[in-house]
Amino acid sequence: MAVFTEVSFEEAQKLMRRLRLGELQDLRGIEGGIENTNYFASAEQDGVLNHYVLTLFERLSAQQLPFYLYLMKHLAQAGIPVPDPQGDPNGDVLHTVCGKPAAVVNRLAGKSQLAPEPVHCAALGDMLARMHLAGRDYDREQPNLRGLPWWNETVPVVLPHLAAEQADLLRAELAFQNHTASGSDYAALPRGPVHADLFRDNAMFEGERLTGFFDFYFAGVDTWLFDVAVCLNDWCIDWPTGRHDDAKARALVQAYEAVRPFTAAERALFPALLRAGALRFWISRLWDFHLPREASMLKPHDPTHFERVLRDRVQRPWRP
Structure with a gap:
């Protein structure tokens, strides 16, 4: 959510008027993130000040974007608290x-819970399962663009920037994930639209109440278990070490299962998909760190964080 493209107040005002959202009152660039240009925008209509997020897409094409935007609208219409x-x-x-x-x-109410407790993880698990079920009848198809084919393309690009030990781990894990994806258990995993990037800063809370998910621009059709794994690897770990936090993980998983129980194939592949979730973000952070783009507010994430998470998932396999 860095600012790659500067948007003038006048340009944003034209859009708000075209959308019949009222008169623009405030426009502010949003720091953080590395994919799109984002602004907070406030507009007054009939004496009421409403709050929005304006996003300019820097990498995604106009052909790819309808999948994300209409998925959000589909989920919003199904009662899932996502931006409409x-x-x-x-x-x-x-x-x-x-x-x-x-x-x-529309801008969601509340703020991100960056130090979640089990109660927040449980709220996340419950709503994540509801979101998966609500997406079953979504009629657009698009793969997870940061899935296994992208990992296979990107690893050779980042390998020259790594120390020998890191490179060995990256090659070995990529081979493991290719092997896993070729198996019958993987083929049996339930699939559908997934968020694929549901980190703590992409959910909003008011106290212990989850008010919504946002930033769906990595979404795609993938295994639901991968979506769960991404959440577990961010919400349910000890941040400094990357080690698994059992109390938070069980709170998330039990709340999820109360809505949608896991299948036998999912239970069998829990450790492998936790590793897959860690690998995906290690690769993307290596790419962003070593091959950055210019932006007026760009703060690349530390790739070694997900290296630590991956090593913990390899050394200490976990399943519910």
Whole structure:
């Protein structure tokens, strides 16, 4: 969520008027993240000040974006608390700002819980399962663009930047994940639209109440277990060491299972998919760290964090 493209107040005002959202009152760039340009935008309509997020997409194409935007609208209409893309008078939710594809969504209430307790993890697990079930009848298809094919393409690019021990781990884990993905248990895993990036800073809370998920721009059709694994690797670990936190993990998993029980294939592959979730973000952080793009607010994440998480998942396999 860095600012790669500077949007003027006047340009944003034109969009808000076109969407019939009122008169723009405030526009502020959002720091953090590394994929898209994001602004907080506030607009007044009929004496009421409403709050939105304006996103300009820097990597995703206009052909890819309808999957994400209409998935969010589908989930919102199913009662899942996610940002709802705002349409123009023709109902189109994909717009253009400064020559870039863009969207405007309502801003969720609350704030991110960056030091979650088991109660927050349980709320996440419950809503994640509900989101998976709500997405079963979504009729658009798009793979997880940061899935295994992307890992296979990107690892050779980042390997020259690594120490020998890191490179050995990366090669070995990639081989393990390719082997896992070729097996019958993997083929049997339930699938559907997944968020694929549901970190603590992509969920909002008011106290212990989860008010919503956002930033769906890594979503795709993948295994539901991968989505669970991504959450467990961020919400349910000891941050300094990357080690598994059993109390938080069990709270998340038990709440998830109360809505959608895991299958036998999922239980068998829990350790492997936890490793897959850690590998995915180690690779992407290595890529962003060693091959960065320019932005006016760009803070690449430390890739060694997910190296630690991966090593812990390899050394201490966990299943519920």
